Amino acid sequence: MADAAQVSRRLDKRPDMVVHETDPYNAEPPRGALAEAPLTALDAFYVRNHGPVPEAGAEWRVRVDGLVERPLELSVDELRERFGARREIVTLQCAGNRRAGLQEVRQIPGEAPWGPGATGTAEWTGASLADVLAAAGLEAEAGHVEFVGADTSPEADPPEPFGASIPRRKALFGEVLLAWEMNGHPLRPAHGAPLRAIVPGYIGARSVKWLRRVHARATPSENFFQARTYRLLPADADADAGLRGEGVALGAVGVNADFLTPADGSRVRAGPLEVAGYAFCGDDRHIVRVDVSSDGGRRWCQARLLDPASRWAWRRWRARVEVPVGEVELVARAWDSAAATQPDDPAQLWNPKGYVNNSWARLRLTAR
Ligand code: MTE
Numbered sequence: 001m002a003d004a005a006q007v008s009r010r011l012d013k014r015p016d017m018v019v020h021e022t023d024p025y026n027a028e029p030p031r032g033a034l035a036e037a038p039l040t041a042l043d044a045f046y047v048r049n050h051g052p053v054p055e056a057g058a059e060w061r062v063r064v065d066g067l068v069e070r071p072l073e074l075s076v077d078e079l080r081e082r083f084g085a086r087r088e089i090v091t092l093q094c095a096g097n098r099r100a101g102l103q104e105v106r107q108i109p110g111e112a113p114w115g116p117g118a119t120g121t122a123e124w125t126g127a128s129l130a131d132v133l134a135a136a137g138l139e140a141e142a143g144h145v146e147f148v149g150a151d152t153s154p155e156a157d158p159p160e161p162f163g164a165s166i167p168r169r170k171a172l173f174g175e176v177l178l179a180w181e182m183n184g185h186p187l188r189p190a191h192g193a194p195l196r197a198i199v200p201g202y203i204g205a206r207s208v209k210w211l212r213r214v215h216a217r218a219t220p221s222e223n224f225f226q227a228r229t230y231r232l233l234p235a236d237a238d239a240d241a242g243l244r245g246e247g248v249a250l251g252a253v254g255v256n257a258d259f260l261t262p263a264d265g266s267r268v269r270a271g272p273l274e275v276a277g278y279a280f281c282g283d284d285r286h287i288v289r290v291d292v293s294s295d296g297g298r299r300w301c302q303a304r305l306l307d308p309a310s311r312w313a314w315r316r317w318r319a320r321v322e323v324p325v326g327e328v329e330l331v332a333r334a335w336d337s338a339a340a341t342q343p344d345d346p347a348q349l350w351n352p353k354g355y356v357n358n359s360w361a362r363l364r365l366t367a368r
Contacts, residue, residue, distance in 0.1 A: 011190050013047070024053075028114060028115060028118050029117045031115065031261070040122060042122075044120070046120055056194045063213045069139060079127045082135070088198070089313045091312065091313045094114065096354060096355060099111060100114060101362075105347045106350055111354045123184065124181065126181070130176065133145070136216075139216065144165045146214070153224070157224065160223065163226065165223075170199065179195070191209065192210050196209040197211055232355055233353060238352070251282075253283070255285070256358040262363075265366075270367040273367075275292065277316070277332060277361060287314075323365065329363065329364050332361040343360070
């Protein structure tokens with residue numbers, strides 16, 4: 001296996017990325033890197049790939065077809081010229097973020113033990129999907145909009161390009177982008193160059209990279225990654241049985257939070273301690289509060305929410321907690337605008353593919 005730090009460097013990523021796989025490259029930053037700024041640096045942004053990064057030639061076109069009156073075929077320049085550039089600050093979060101917490105409950109074979117770094121926030125620039133669909137004339141029967149990438153994933157059975165779909169209602173939100181820039185720079189190959197979908201508030205899997213086709217359909221995508229995986233299965237389901245359509249296709253991200261600093265397992269001085277983290281939830285909800293406890297949740301103090309509230313982005317937070325001498329576990333939970341909060345125990349959430357672990361954040365420290 002190639003040296004993980006070398007592969008990270010070659011892909012313009014920090015050499016200390018936590019690499020789960022080098023081929024395809026799957027990596028997350030050390031959690032502290034996400035605490036540094038409201039927008040995640042490009043070299044620290046996690047990468048989740050299901051197959052090899054495809055070649056993006058100058059002749060790249062995206063096709064808009066299916067249940068539309070006027071199919072389109074557009075280069076990135078044509079998209080920019082016809083529909084203009086819209087900028088949105090959006091947090092992407094993989095459905096597998098924090099899976100390691102579920103794997104402590106029970107094994108999840110074949111799935112990477114992602115920590116809390118399979119998430120990041122960037123300013124994305126692109127054309128509004130709603131404008132593109134209006135130009136194509138979305139037909140009334142089009143209930144779903146499918147995105148298809150150019151990468152063929154060997155994980156799919158049989159192998160097929162990565163794809164996903166979102167309901168019509170979501171596709172017509174102006175915020176869904178066909179994006180060509182990330183933090184003011186052209187998309188890098190690992191993040192979907194030259195064009196990707198950005199679906200704010202939905203699990204990262206719906207933000208299809210290396211976008212080749214936008215396909216209006218009556219029903220949700222039959223793609224392996226929509227119909228077979230990225231679905232929430234009941235705890236007693238057999239994930240390998242591979243039943244299409246079993247469970248629930250994941251869409252909007254539920255309320256979630258984790259610690260970013262200090263690092264898990266740190267030695268700290270007993271007394272007042274500054275801790276920091278992030279909190280996020282998707283769709284039409286937003287984060288209203290984050291609580292931190294040093295006594296297992298009997299008493300809580302409120303964290304300070306940082307960064308101006310932005311419709312589709314996380315809130316980073318900071319709190320000062322009193323840490324007693326000895327082995328201490330801090331816990332944190334966020335609340336959203338629908339008064340939903342996080343369950344305490346990952347065992348309540350365990351599912352065969354290890355998705356959407358939003359149990360309380362836990363930080364183990366030794367205080368002297
Ligand atoms: N798009 C394609 N074409 N192929 C992929 O493997 N991975 C998806 C999504 N889009 C994927 C894709 C998943 S699971 C996630 S979480 C996000 O891309 C990750 O985006 P990033 O690698 O830019 O962070």
